[in-house]
Amino acid sequence: MSDELSYRRLPSLTSLRFILACPVIWYHVSYVSGIFDGSLHKSLAIVSPFAAGAVSAFFILSGFVVTWVYRPGDRPASFWRRRWWKIVPNHLLAWTATLVLFAVAAKQMPMPSPPGDGTAAAVTNLFLVQDWVPDYHLYSGFNTPAWSISCEVFFYALFPALILVARKIPAQRLRPVWAVLAGVIVLIPLVSAAIPGPELYDWLPINERSLWFVYIFPPVRLLEFALGIVTARLIQTSTWPRIRRRYLGISLFVLFAALPSLPPQYAMGSAAAPALAVMIARTALADIEGRSRRLPRPALILLGESSYALYITHAPLMMAARYLVGPDPDLAPWVGFAWVLGVIAVAIPLSVVVYRYFELPLMRRWSRSRRTPTPPQPAPAPTPASST
Structure with a gap:
């Protein structure tokens, strides 16, 4: 397995x-919207750790994908241009x-807290600089x-330097x-737990600055992006260990089962990052080895x-x-849930329209230079994949 695999599409990761x-x-529309109140509203906060874990997975996946498609000789300006046209118009x-x-x-926006x-x-x-100030009403507003x-912008600014460092790390290291x-x-959550302050949520005893440090602060979240970079490099160099799916499931189950006994900062998602990186690697390998069946379907892609x-548009x-x-x-609970499903039912097709008729045309027109690109250097011959 070699860098030449980086030019192969991984449709399962797209799905x-x-x-x-x-x-x-679901968390935003059912809980953050404040459409419910009382005990029902509080009970819906149970989705928060899963939503936070999904964000962590997005950061890892982002680092993985930009590393996977990187070609030696790709200029930083070209990379930044592609990323700009991907994220900024939307x-x-x-x-x-x-x-x-x-x-x-x-001032009549009926949200549970000032937006x-x-x-x-x-x-x-x-x-996109709201993450650099530990003010809840800025970074959540x-x-x-x-x-x-805002975090991704920081990651992309550093990526040309990070990828050069990552590619110089010997495969065995x-x-x-x-x-x-x-x-x-x-x-990191243990460090964040030491930051004092009044509780921000009634369902999660965590203060504003602690939340900002563990969940928002870009240099802290950069670690997950870097984990994605190294995960991709492990696959590219055939040094990724074979980890069975049941071990991945057990680790995630143990983590979520242990959350009530851990500092509340562990509910903010990043603690699941190692297991999520394994999940992403397994998904990519399934595509590479032709084993993926369910995810690479046209509708899901x-x-x-x-x-x-x-x-970015559902809020x-x-x-x-x-x-x-x-x-x-x-509202009666069933009416509230009908409202939630209705908002989501509109948001999903709307996002497809935005992608097809706004995001994609702009990317095709502006994200790449009109100059003929220099062909990449031939990749080294594949080497057998390792397993443990």
């Missing part, structure tokens, strides 16, 4: 993006929709999902590097390709739908 988006969308579209929504709704509709939240959200895009990264990621549009749609039912809807 996986949609699957990972589902718990995030971000600006969602930001504009949110701005119009707040202009129409003014950060002030000038500071709007400006920091626009320029305006179009809330954009906080993770990649496993120890992976283990160190995984260990540091798992220990299209939904995966549209997942970024879904992620303004959700807030508009929430505004329409009023500040105190007092």
Whole structure:
């Protein structure tokens, strides 16, 4: 197995993006929207660790994919240009929709907590710098999902340097590097737990600065992106160990079962990063070895390709739908769940439209230079995959 495999498509990872988006969308629409109240609303917070874990998986997957498609000689400017046209137009579209929504709704937006509709939240959200200030109403304000895009901008800014370092690591040292990264990621919540402050949520005893450090702060989340880079390099160099699926399932089960006994910062997703990296590696290997059957289906691939549009546009749609039912809807539970399913049922096809008719045309037109690219150097001959 060699770098030449990096030019092979991994459709199952594309489909996986949609699957990972589902718990995030469900958590936002069912819980963050405030459509329910009382004990039912509190009980829906149980989805939060799964949504946070999905975000961690997205960061790992991002590092994996950009490493997988990287070719020696690719100029940083070309990489940044492609990433800019991938993330910024959809971000600006969602930001504009949110701005119009707040202009129409003014101060009457019926959300359970102030969504950060002030000038500071709007400006920091626009320029994707909201994650650098430990202020809940900035990093969770305006179009809330954009906080993770703020992290991605930081990751992409550093990627040309990170990939050069990663490619210089000898193949036999990649496993120890992976283990160190995984260990540091798992220990980060303990560091965050030492940060004092009043609790931010009634269902999760974690304060604003602690939440910001463990979940939002870009240099901390960079560790998961780097884990994705090293995971891809392990597969490219045929040094990824064979880990059976049942061990992956057991590790995830033990983690979630242990959450009540761990500091609450462990509910913010990153502790699952090592297991999630294994899941991503297994999914990629299934494509490489021709074993994948369920994920690489055209409909799922299209939904995966549209997942970024879904992620960045569902919040303004959700807030508009929430505004329409009023500040105190007092809905029967079945009506509330029908509202949740209705919002999601609109958000998914809307994301496909945005992807096909907005995101994709702009990327095709502007993301690549019109100059003829230099052909990549031939990759070394494949070597047998290792297993343990």
